[in-house]
Amino acid sequence: MIKKLLSKHPILMLEMPDPTQVVYTLSTGLLLIFFIIGLGFCTTAQELISSFNPQSPPPSSDLHQQPLSEILDQIARKYQLSFGFSPKYIKGKFVDPKILKLNLRLDQLLTRVLHPLELHFEKVDERNYVIYPARISKLESKSVFKAGLPLLPDPVKICQSKLSGNSGPG
């Protein structure tokens, strides 16, 4: 009956697509939607990462990064305080100024601004802070190769920033 009808009216055949084709079209569409959403997420994630990695100069596409010196000036004015530092540690470092709009305490704000740049701050007195590079202790293994023997581990234990280890000299 249907075959007869279809043979008489071929136009109806065109309007009734093959079910496998429908599934194929739908899945392609869904994939496309997921791809677009994924692309948007990746862009946002990239922006987030770049905003918290201000050590590198601002990319040409991102004009919103500000020199650290200007950010420090703004913090100093807002909190009525003064920063002391060696300019060589501040030059060439950039920060996203959006961080200033976050509702943070002063110590939280300074941590968020300075720590990604490997800088520390310390309160000298009521109105003065000093900024200096994070001191990074370097550990060097004392184990040395001896002919025919594997390299032995050289464990160290860090206690309150003082080093103690069980490896003797040599």
Add this chain to the structure above:
Amino acid sequence: MNANSRLRYRPDWQGGPRQVYLEGEAYFDVAPSGDQQSFTVTTPNQVQVQVLATQFMVRERARTTQVVLKDGRIHVNLANSGARAADLRLHPGDYVELVDGLNTITRKKVEPGQYTAWKDNRLIFQDTPLEDILSRLKYEYGYQVEVKDSTLLKESFTGSYSSLRVEALLTALARSFALEVKQDQQQIILGHQVRL
């Protein structure tokens, strides 16, 4: 006048050019005289700063003369100083430095406020060589300053501190350059940098 400074002038001045002699550091705010007479500051190494009405700072320490103009115009006369240039005209924000015995003149634009902050009991440093900071501690506080590592003197520092409490500045310098700073009455010892 800043600490450890001396100004000589004629107490019986009754007209004509106004002349003072400065050893040390002073900030001048010169009012115009009725007869438009000039005002001249002469330093021990014969640098003469001549003005009509203006605001400026002159500092002479360790045979080095610095002049910073805040407002107005001044002439710096070097004819008797041994320098090659005879006359310099300064505009607001100009800084001139002359070392006695050397034929070099350093001239640059600066923010005058950092050179006159001592009037308001502040010490302001803007990318200032450590050598200059320690010189201020020596001449204005009377400290004997000993630096174990002379390469430190080329380092520079930025900051603003009360001139009435120099300990904050010393702490900041110690942290900034990872130094051991010892203060014993009138002596300051800057120890070696801690290499990490």
